[in-house]
Amino acid sequence: MMSHTPTAAGPGxxxxxxxxxxxxxxxxxxxxxxxxxxxxxxxxxxxxxxLGDWALxxxxxVGLILLCIGLFIATPAFLTVPNIINIGIQASVMAILAFGxxxxxxxxxxxxxxxxxxxxxxxxxxxxxxxxxxxGILTLLIGxxxxxxxxxxxxxxxxxxxxxxxxxxxxxxxxxxxxxLVISQGKPxxxxxxxxxxxxxxxxxxxxxxxxxxxxLLCWFILSRTVLGRSMYAVGGNEEAARLSxxxxxxxxxxxxxxxxxxxxxxGMVLAGRLSSAGPQAGAGYELDAIAAVVIGGASLAGGSxxxxxxxxxxxxxxxxxxxxxxxxxxxxxxxVVIGLVIAAAVGFDVxxxxxxx
Numbered sequence: 160m161m162s163h164t165p166t167a168a169g170p171g172x173x174x175x176x177x178x179x180x181x182x183x184x185x186x187x188x189x190x191x192x193x194x195x196x197x198x199x200x201x202x203x204x205x206x207x208x209x210l211g212d213w214a215l216x217x218x219x220x221v222g223l224i225l226l227c228i229g230l231f232i233a234t235p236a237f238l239t240v241p242n243i244i245n246i247g248i249q250a251s252v253m254a255i256l257a258f259g260x261x262x263x264x265x266x267x268x269x270x271x272x273x274x275x276x277x278x279x280x281x282x283x284x285x286x287x288x289x290x291x292x293x294x295g296i297l298t299l300l301i302g303x304x305x306x307x308x309x310x311x312x313x314x315x316x317x318x319x320x321x322x323x324x325x326x327x328x329x330x331x332x333x334x335x336x337x338x339x340l341v342i343s344q345g346k347p348x349x350x351x352x353x354x355x356x357x358x359x360x361x362x363x364x365x366x367x368x369x370x371x372x373x374x375x376l377l378c379w380f381i382l383s384r385t386v387l388g389r390s391m392y393a394v395g396g397n398e399e400a401a402r403l404s405x406x407x408x409x410x411x412x413x414x415x416x417x418x419x420x421x422x423x424x425x426x427g428m429v430l431a432g433r434l435s436s437a438g439p440q441a442g443a444g445y446e447l448d449a450i451a452a453v454v455i456g457g458a459s460l461a462g463g464s465x466x467x468x469x470x471x472x473x474x475x476x477x478x479x480x481x482x483x484x485x486x487x488x489x490x491x492x493x494x495x496v497v498i499g500l501v502i503a504a505a506v507g508f509d510v511x512x513x514x515x516x517x
Contacts, residue, residue: 182385218508219455221474222501223394223479230483244365246427250368250478252277252426254471256445257452258378259310259422259469262415264453265382265464266395268324270419272313274445277427278305278438282339284428285348285437295351302354302431303424309335310420320330328416332446340439347436351465357432367429374422379467387414395462451498452477455505478499 230237256273257451263270269433284302287293293301309328342348382388390411393401402408426445431437454460455476456469477498484494 169391175424178337185410217457219457219469219476219505223472223476223503226476226479228485230479230486234483234486237486242482242486244368245479246482247368248365249482250474251365251371252430252433253445253448253452253477254371254373254474255422255426255429256449257456257470257474258374258467259419259426260446260449260453261378261382261456261458261467262391262418263324264395264450264458264460265391265462265465266412266415267398267460268412268415269328269450270310270313270318270416271325271328271332271446272309272335273426273449274442275332275339275422276306276309276420276423277429277430277441277442277445277456278339279309279335280424281350281427281431281437281441282342282348282439284354285350286342287430288351288354289348298351299353299428300438301426302423303502306424306427307417307421310423311413311417313420314416317416318409335372336443343437343439345439347434347438349436350431354428354432355435357429359432360436367433369424370429374425375467375471378422378470381418382465382467387411391415392463395464397463448477451502451505454502457508460506473505 190264227238236242256277260270280302283305284298287301288295301451309418313324313327313331316330317323318326318328357370359366361369382391390401390406391405393404394408394411398408399409427437427442430441434441452473453465456466456471456473458465458469460488480497480501481494484497489497
């Protein structure tokens, strides 16, 4: 009778404890061996990756924080209460214009008329008070209505007249500025007390900052809590798909430009309130700052994206740049260079973000 002698396992053989599919030296169901630092290194890598994604998606906020730190180091007078209030006042008109521009850019449009429309609304309001002797609160409402009407006309020309947004709003910019000069005869006109109130303070807080906050909340509410807001994103993402989905694209476009005009009218009232008069050249060039604030805030000129919070950060960032450079006695010519570089960087961030998500 032959006895069976167990043989030693060869290099390629598995031991009885090794389960199919498991690594040699591990028991069934056990985790593969890992070094103690492996898990922490993986967590650190994941954290850094998430931090990088957050920074990429919130480039304007990161830039604002770093800029404030840098300006504080350069000049401690920057982060003082009076200067912070001054920055809020400087940002107010630009932010209100930019909130209206956000609606337009979300739908892949552009509005070059907001600066001139703001001046026209303020001028008609001042003329109604000084020459027609209308009540102050009525002149304030007239200024807002003028902005709304001018924006609606641009929207009608774009939606139903099939004019490119660039051409339609460029034409409105010229018409509004011309009417402002005709009404004023090239001279400032004093505003009513109701409009001047917009340039005053309540409980130590400037009214322009309150107006900016109200405009920002209204922009946020329309974009995130209304059917019109969702339709704006749909139209900006793909206009033809939005139309086939049953969205009234033409009505949405008219509404968008009307809202832009309304916000421009409010910005004009705030600007006139700060000066206690409506000037014929008020708001000149403000449309470019408004577009820059929206783009810096993360909106894409291709449409389909944009947030009220991002626009607010973009407007504050531009105001901080100007304020800080003024404190440091930097020439206004160089300020334009810096702002141009900031806009280019913002567009670069947008390109990177879209490539990463595509």
